[in-house]
Amino acid sequence: MFVHTVFFWLNHPDNQADQDALRAGLETLKSIDAIHAAYIGKPAGTRRAVIDYSYDFSITFIFTDQAAQDIYQEHPTHLKFVADCAHLWSRVQVYDAVE
Amino acid sequence: MFVHTVFFWLNHPDNQADQDALRAGLETLKSIDAIHAAYIGKPAGTRRAVIDYSYDFSITFIFTDQAAQDIYQEHPTHLKFVADCAHLWSRVQVYDAVE
Numbered sequence: 001m002f003v004h005t006v007f008f009w010l011n012h013p014d015n016q017a018d019q020d021a022l023r024a025g026l027e028t029l030k031s032i033d034a035i036h037a038a039y040i041g042k043p044a045g046t047r048r049a050v051i052d053y054s055y056d057f058s059i060t061f062i063f064t065d066q067a068a069q070d071i072y073q074e075h076p077t078h079l080k081f082v083a084d085c086a087h088l089w090s091r092v093q094v095y096d097a098v099e
Numbered sequence: 100m101f102v103h104t105v106f107f108w109l110n111h112p113d114n115q116a117d118q119d120a121l122r123a124g125l126e127t128l129k130s131i132d133a134i135h136a137a138y139i140g141k142p143a144g145t146r147r148a149v150i151d152y153s154y155d156f157s158i159t160f161i162f163t164d165q166a167a168q169d170i171y172q173e174h175p176t177h178l179k180f181v182a183d184c185a186h187l188w189s190r191v192q193v194y195d196a197v198e
Contacts, residue, residue: 001138002143003138003140003157003159005104005159005194007194037136039100039102039161039196039198040198041102041196041197041198042196042197043194043195043196043197044101044165044195044196044197045165045197046165046168046195048193050191050192050193051193051194051195052192052193052194053194053195055194058102058194058196060102060104060159060161060196062138062159066143066144066145069145092149093149093151094147094149094150094151095104095106095142095150095151095152095154095157096142096143096145096150096152097138097140097141097142097143097157097159098140098141098142098143099138099139099140
């Protein structure tokens with residue numbers, strides 16, 4: 001499997017409209033068929049020195065292989081999400097891992 | 100769901116015995132019943148400016164809720180993994196996210 005993890009930091013995390021807009025955009029991604037399993041998250045309440053909980057949203061999307069993830073990257077729904085929402089975030093950090 | 104993601108950087112990434120030892124230790128974690136789905140990964144071949152591929156291993160463990168993850172944290176198999184393998188890594192970075 002191929003695990004695509006992204007952390008998003010908002011430009012204005014105290015702005016509820018921005019929070020709602022990013023969540024709504026992320027939710028649209030779940031409709032993309034190439035995704036095997038999709039998790040959209042916020043930082044949990046866990047607090048240890050090794051835990052980074054500074055981000056505003058995370059996605060963990062599981063794909064059967066990299067080819068499926070490549071389809072996702074170029075999917076119109078994904079491209080529309082980036083076009084619509086990129087102004088909301090100050091930083092994204094991506095980790096792609098394969099089993 | 101609760102998504103527990105950990106990235107590991109080895110002290111000696113060029114040492115195959117250390118690579119094998121950490122992988123073997125990570126594989127033992129999959130036997131812990133509290134885990135709903137477990138993915139053990141290495142960096143994929145994807146290369147973009149926003150992708151961090153500097154780590155040596157990742158785990159993405161899905162739990163039904165934080166209580167299940169708390170059971171995992173205290174499980175003897177997890178504690179033995181940390182005791183046996185902590186000397187292998189120079190850094191761990193954890194992200195806990197809840198839907």
